[in-house]
Amino acid sequence: PPPPWSPALELDSGTVLFSPNAICQFFFLARGEEPTDLTNQWLEWEATELQPAALAALYAQLVHGRKGLEAVEVLGKLLAHIEQNLSRRGTAYLAGDTKSVADSEIGVLRGSISMTLSEACRKAADSVLMPKALLEFKSYLQKQPPPCLAMERATSNEPEEEGSEPTLTEEEITAAVDAWARGVAALPKPWQPQKPVLPVEGMRNVLITSALPYVNNVPHLGNIIGCVLSADTFARYCRLRNWNTLYVCGTDEYGTATETKAVEEGLTPQEICNKYNTIHADIYRWFDISFDYFGRTTTPYQTTIAQDIFQRLLARGFLLQDTVEQLQCEDCQRFLADRFVEGTCPFCSYEEARGDQCDKCGKLINAVELKNPQCKLCRGVPVVKPTQHLFLDLPKLEEQLEPWLEQSWATGDWTANARYITRSWIRDGLKPRCITRDLKWGTPVPLDGFRDKVFYVWFDAPIGYLSITANYTDQWERWWKNPQQVELYNFMAKDNVPFHSVIFPCSLLGADDNYTLVNHLIATEYLNYEDGKFSKSRGVGVFGDMAKDTGIPADIWRFYLLYLRPEGQDSTFSWSDLMLKNNSELLNNLGNFINRAGMFVCKFFGGTVPDMVLTPDDKRLLARVTLELHQYHQLLEKVRIRDALRCILSISRHGNQYIQVNEPWKRIKGDEKDRQRAGTVTGVAVNMASMLAVMLQPYMPSVSLAIQGQLCIPPDCFVLSHNFTCTLPPGHRVGTVSPLFQKLEHDQIEALRKRFGGGQVSGYFGAKQTPPASVTLTAPGDPQLIQELTEEVAKQGNHVRQLKANKAEKAQVDAEVAKLLELKKQLALAEGKSPEVLVPKGKRKK
Amino acid sequence: MAAAARPGPEELALLEKLLGLPKGNKYGVQGERKVPVLQTNNGPGLTGLITIAAHLVKQAKKDQLLGSTAEEKAVVQQWLEYRVTQVDGCSGKEDARIILKNLNVHLEDKVYLAGNIFTLADVLMYYGLHHVMMDLTVQEKEKYLNVSRWFNHIQHYPGVRQHLSNVIFIKNRLYTNAH
Numbered sequence A: 001p002p003p004p005w006s007p008a009l010e011l012d013s014g015t016v017l018f019s020p021n022a023i024c025q026f027f028f029l030a031r032g033e034e035p036t037d038l039t040n041q042w043l044e045w046e047a048t049e050l051q052p053a054a055l056a057a058l059y060a061q062l063v064h065g066r067k068g069l070e071a072v073e074v075l076g077k078l079l080a081h082i083e084q085n086l087s088r089r090g091t092a093y094l095a096g097d098t099k100s101v102a103d104s105e106i107g108v109l110r111g112s113i114s115m116t117l118s119e120a121c122r123k124a125a126d127s128v129l130m131p132k133a134l135l136e137f138k139s140y141l142q143k144q145p146p147p148c149l150a151m152e153r154a155t156s157n158e159p160e161e162e163g164s165e166p167t168l169t170e171e172e173i174t175a176a177v178d179a180w181a182r183g184v185a186a187l188p189k190p191w192q193p194q195k196p197v198l199p200v201e202g203m204r205n206v207l208i209t210s211a212l213p214y215v216n217n218v219p220h221l222g223n224i225i226g227c228v229l230s231a232d233t234f235a236r237y238c239r240l241r242n243w244n245t246l247y248v249c250g251t252d253e254y255g256t257a258t259e260t261k262a263v264e265e266g267l268t269p270q271e272i273c274n275k276y277n278t279i280h281a282d283i284y285r286w287f288d289i290s291f292d293y294f295g296r297t298t299t300p301y302q303t304t305i306a307q308d309i310f311q312r313l314l315a316r317g318f319l320l321q322d323t324v325e326q327l328q329c330e331d332c333q334r335f336l337a338d339r340f341v342e343g344t345c346p347f348c349s350y351e352e353a354r355g356d357q358c359d360k361c362g363k364l365i366n367a368v369e370l371k372n373p374q375c376k377l378c379r380g381v382p383v384v385k386p387t388q389h390l391f392l393d394l395p396k397l398e399e400q401l402e403p404w405l406e407q408s409w410a411t412g413d414w415t416a417n418a419r420y421i422t423r424s425w426i427r428d429g430l431k432p433r434c435i436t437r438d439l440k441w442g443t444p445v446p447l448d449g450f451r452d453k454v455f456y457v458w459f460d461a462p463i464g465y466l467s468i469t470a471n472y473t474d475q476w477e478r479w480w481k482n483p484q485q486v487e488l489y490n491f492m493a494k495d496n497v498p499f500h501s502v503i504f505p506c507s508l509l510g511a512d513d514n515y516t517l518v519n520h521l522i523a524t525e526y527l528n529y530e531d532g533k534f535s536k537s538r539g540v541g542v543f544g545d546m547a548k549d550t551g552i553p554a555d556i557w558r559f560y561l562l563y564l565r566p567e568g569q570d571s572t573f574s575w576s577d578l579m580l581k582n583n584s585e586l587l588n589n590l591g592n593f594i595n596r597a598g599m600f601v602c603k604f605f606g607g608t609v610p611d612m613v614l615t616p617d618d619k620r621l622l623a624r625v626t627l628e629l630h631q632y633h634q635l636l637e638k639v640r641i642r643d644a645l646r647c648i649l650s651i652s653r654h655g656n657q658y659i660q661v662n663e664p665w666k667r668i669k670g671d672e673k674d675r676q677r678a679g680t681v682t683g684v685a686v687n688m689a690s691m692l693a694v695m696l697q698p699y700m701p702s703v704s705l706a707i708q709g710q711l712c713i714p715p716d717c718f719v720l721s722h723n724f725t726c727t728l729p730p731g732h733r734v735g736t737v738s739p740l741f742q743k744l745e746h747d748q749i750e751a752l753r754k755r756f757g758g759g760q761v762s763g764y765f766g767a768k769q770t771p772p773a774s775v776t777l778t779a780p781g782d783p784q785l786i787q788e789l790t791e792e793v794a795k796q797g798n799h800v801r802q803l804k805a806n807k808a809e810k811a812q813v814d815a816e817v818a819k820l821l822e823l824k825k826q827l828a829l830a831e832g833k834s835p836e837v838l839v840p841k842g843k844r845k846k
Numbered sequence B: 001m002a003a004a005a006r007p008g009p010e011e012l013a014l015l016e017k018l019l020g021l022p023k024g025n026k027y028g029v030q031g032e033r034k035v036p037v038l039q040t041n042n043g044p045g046l047t048g049l050i051t052i053a054a055h056l057v058k059q060a061k062k063d064q065l066l067g068s069t070a071e072e073k074a075v076v077q078q079w080l081e082y083r084v085t086q087v088d089g090c091s092g093k094e095d096a097r098i099i100l101k102n103l104n105v106h107l108e109d110k111v112y113l114a115g116n117i118f119t120l121a122d123v124l125m126y127y128g129l130h131h132v133m134m135d136l137t138v139q140e141k142e143k144y145l146n147v148s149r150w151f152n153h154i155q156h157y158p159g160v161r162q163h164l165s166n167v168i169f170i171k172n173r174l175y176t177n178a179h
Helices: A020-030 A037-062 A073-089 A101-121 A131-143 A150-155 A170-186 A221-240 A256-265 A269-286 A300-315 A394-411 A416-427 A463-472 A494-511 A544-550 A554-563 A575-605 A616-637 A641-662 A672-696 A701-711 A746-755 A783-805 A810-831 B009-019 B049-059 B070-087 B093-109 B120-134 B138-143 B145-155
Strands: A205-210 A244-251 A293-296 A319-329 A341-344 A371-375 A383-392 A486-493 A520-524 A527-529 A571-573 B026-030 B035-039
Touching: A020 A037, A020 B070, A037 A073, A037 B049, A037 B070, A170 A616, A205 A221, A221 A244, A221 A486, A221 A520, A221 A527, A221 A544, A221 A554, A221 A641, A244 A269, A244 A463, A256 A269, A269 A293, A269 A544, A293 A463, A300 A319, A300 A463, A300 A494, A383 A494, A394 A416, A394 A494, A416 A494, A416 A520, A486 A494, A494 A520, A544 A554, A554 A575, A554 A641, A554 A701, A571 A575, A575 A641, A575 A672, A575 A701, A575 A746, A616 A641, A616 A672, A641 A672, A672 A701, A783 A810, B009 B026, B009 B035, B009 B049, B009 B120, B035 B049, B049 B070, B049 B120, B070 B120, B093 B120, B093 B145, B120 B145, B138 B145
Parallel strands: A205 A244, A205 A486, A244 A293, A486 A520, A527 A571
Antiparallel strands: A319 A383, A341 A371, B026 B035
C-alpha cells in the first residue's frame, strides 16, 4: 500500500523511508559511517525540539501572518543551543571534526529557517522569492493542523490540565494592585449609542454582519454557531469595549428554492418568505441574538441598490453577454431553473437526479446533461434552447481584487481557512460568472432583452447587507460607503467564503462607489452531530426551533455551542459532552464560585461587602486574574471566541482554589484576625464574580444579567477594560443570591439523544456493528448488553450511595459494594476493556 | 491504576532489565517535556530516549537490536523517531487514532516494525503504546487488527512486558462481518 507519509525515499527492496533523518542516516550508513551516541543525540534533538519549533515558526509566519521576528522567536533559544555546543566543543562540526549526519540534517533545517528570517526582513518577499513554490508550501502548511509547542499549549482544546503557570513579575503585581485600588474610577464610562446607530467621528466604528440564512430552511445548531451566534458574541464584546457597533442580518429570500417550496406548499413565494422569516426571527430571539436589525432581502431597497450596482458595473464595462444552452418547458412556457428539472444522472444513472446535483452520487450536474429530463411541475419533456445571460467579468476585475486582498490581509484578521479558500479560488483562475437567471422570484434585471430575468442569488444576496441596513436607517451609506471610518466584519461558515472574499468584493470594486469592503473575514469550520452530519431530511440533529423544547435554557446552548465553536477545525456536538460541560464547567466551576462568593457575603456579612486587607497572596491573585483578563481581550480582539471563553473558566477556577485554600467559612468563626481574613477573601471573591458577570455577558447574556441582579452590580460597571478593579467596595449591598445553573441528569440527556437521533452509546469511534448471529449474550461488544449493564451499574451505584447516606451497617454496605464491583467488571468485559483496570487494588497508585 | 510504562527513565529501567544489564545507571529528566538524561562518568551525559536506549543496546553488546544492514538500521531509526515525535506527542483520541491507523497500514505485511527482525523499535513502540492499547475496546482492537497482532506478539516476547499489564486480545471472532 502507498505510505501515508510522503515525500519519502523508496528503496529497491520496497522499504519506504519517510523520515528525513532516517534517510540521511541511511546515506551515511551506506557510505560505511556508523552512528555514534553523539550523532544520535543530535538527530533526536533535531526531531523532537528543532523541527517542531521550526514548523511552528513557519506556520506562524505564513499562515497566521505574524511578523517575522515574533514568529521566529521560539527558534532563537534552539539556535543558541547549537551555537553554544559548537563553541564549547571547539570543533568545526556538531559531532567532532568531520562532517557527520547530524550536520547535514540540521543544516537543511537551518536553511529553511534563514529563508524565513530573510523573508521577515523583506516584506515583499512573497512576490519576489519563488512566489509559486512559496504559495504551494503555504497551502500545504494550511492543510496541516497547527503545530503545537509545549510553550504554546495554552490555547489548545482541553486546557483543563493546567501546566506550570506563568510567573508574575513584581511590576505586574504592583500594577494590578493599583488598578484594583482605583475602583470604578479605573473604568471608562459605558457608552450608549444613539438610535439608529451611525458611525461617529473619532470612535472605532464596527460593522458586523452574519451570513444571511436562506429563508426556507430551519437553521440547525451548526448554522447558528457558524454565523449568528458567533457574530452576536463578538458584537456584544465590541459594545462592552465601547466601540460603536452595528450588527445586521436578515433572511435571504429570493431564488429557485423558495419558488419550488412555494409550489410544494401551494403558497406564493412571498407567503413562504413571510412564514419562514418569522420562524428565523423567533429562533434568534430565543437564542438572545442582539441584532440591531434583522431584516430580509425582499424589499424595495434591495431592488434599488442591486440595480444601481448593476448599472455601475455595466457602465464601467465589467459585464459580458453570452449564450447559454438551457432547458425550456414548452408547456409551462418557461426556462427551467436547475431545481425544476429531474432526470437520470449521467454519472450513476440514478433516476431522480436533480438539475444541479445528483442526490445519490453527489456529483454536480449541468441540467442539460441529464438523461430523460422532466419538468418537475408538469412532467413534460423540456427541450434545449439557447438563451442570453449576463456575466460578471471576474478576470478583468482580478487586477483590482488582488491589491485589495493583499491590503485587507495585511491589516485585517482573516481566519486561516478564509485565506486558504480564497487563495485556492484565485489560483484555480477566475472565470466570468453568470449573474442572471430565468426565474420570476428575484430582483428584476433592468436591461432591455433581460427584463424577464432576475439576478442570480450569489450576486443579489450579499447586496442584502446593504439593503437591510438601508431598511434600518436611511443614512445607510454612512456605514456602507465609508471605508475610512468603518471596520467591517463578516461572519460565516467556510462554504460561504468565496462569495464574500472574491465575488462580492469584485462587484463592489467594479461598481466603484467608495464601498466599505470586508476588513475581517471570520469563517468557521463545520459542526458535526454525534459522529455524523446534521441532516434535516434524515431527522438527525437539533434544529433551532427544537432547542427550546429540550427544556435546556438558551444560555446553556449558547455556552456549549461557543465552547465547541469549530474554530480552526471541525468539532462535534455530543449530548453526553453537553451534560459533562454543563455539570463540570458551569455548575461545579463557574456557578459554584459565583454562588459561593455571593453566599458568603450574605451569610457571614449580612449582605454587605466587608473590608479587605490585601495580603501578598491576594495581590498575586489580582495579578493572575488580570493576566487572564488580558488574554481574554487578546483572543477576542482576534475573534477567537472559543479560546477566550476558557479564560473566563480559568478565572473562576482560580477563584474556587482561592476560597478552598483560605476557608472563609472556618475563619469566620475564629478570632479577630481570622474574621478579617474571611472578610478579605469574601470581598475579593465577590469582586471577581462581579467582573466575571461582565466578561460572561457576550457568551451568556441572561446569566450575566442574573448575576448583575443578585450582586446588585451598578450599571456603570458593565464595561470591559484591561483592569481588574474593585467594583463592589466595602459597604456595597448585594441582593438575594441563588444558584445560577441546574444539573443535567443522565436520563434526561439519554432521552434527548434518542429523540434527536444520532450516535450510539458504545465506542468513541462509532464503529458499526452487526449483532452476533449465533453467539450468546456474553459476547463482548453487544450493545444491548452494554446498555443493560450500564443501567444496572447506575442503579446499584445509587443504591450504595443511599445506604451510605442512611448510615447503613458496614457489612450490608460492603456486600452491596461487592455487587457493584462485580457489575462493573461484567460491564468492562462486555465493552471489551481489560477488566483489571477497574479492580481496586489495596493502594491505588496514581 | 493498572501498571503502565511512563515514558522516560522508567521505561529505560525496563529496557536495562530486558537487555540483562546490571542496575546502577543514574537518570534525570530535563526541560518541560521531561526528556531523560543519562549521567555518565565521563563527559556531559546523554540526552534523549532514543539516544540513551541505543547506547544501552550497544553496552549490552546486542547491536543486532539496532538492525544489521544499513537499510534496517535506518528503518529502526525511523520508527524510534516516530515513537518520540508522534506517539509521545500524541494528545487525545484523535491523535491516537491516526497513529494506530498509520501503524496498521505499515504492519499489514510485516511481523515486526523493521520487517522480519525484532528490534529496539518494537520494544520502545510497545512501551509507548501500552497505555493507548489498554484503553481500546474490542471493536477498536479489531479495527486495528495488524497493530493488535503485533502488539500481542511483542508483549509475549520474552522479557519485554515485565510488570506491565497484559492487554487482552480475544482471538476468536465474536461477530461476523465486522466491516
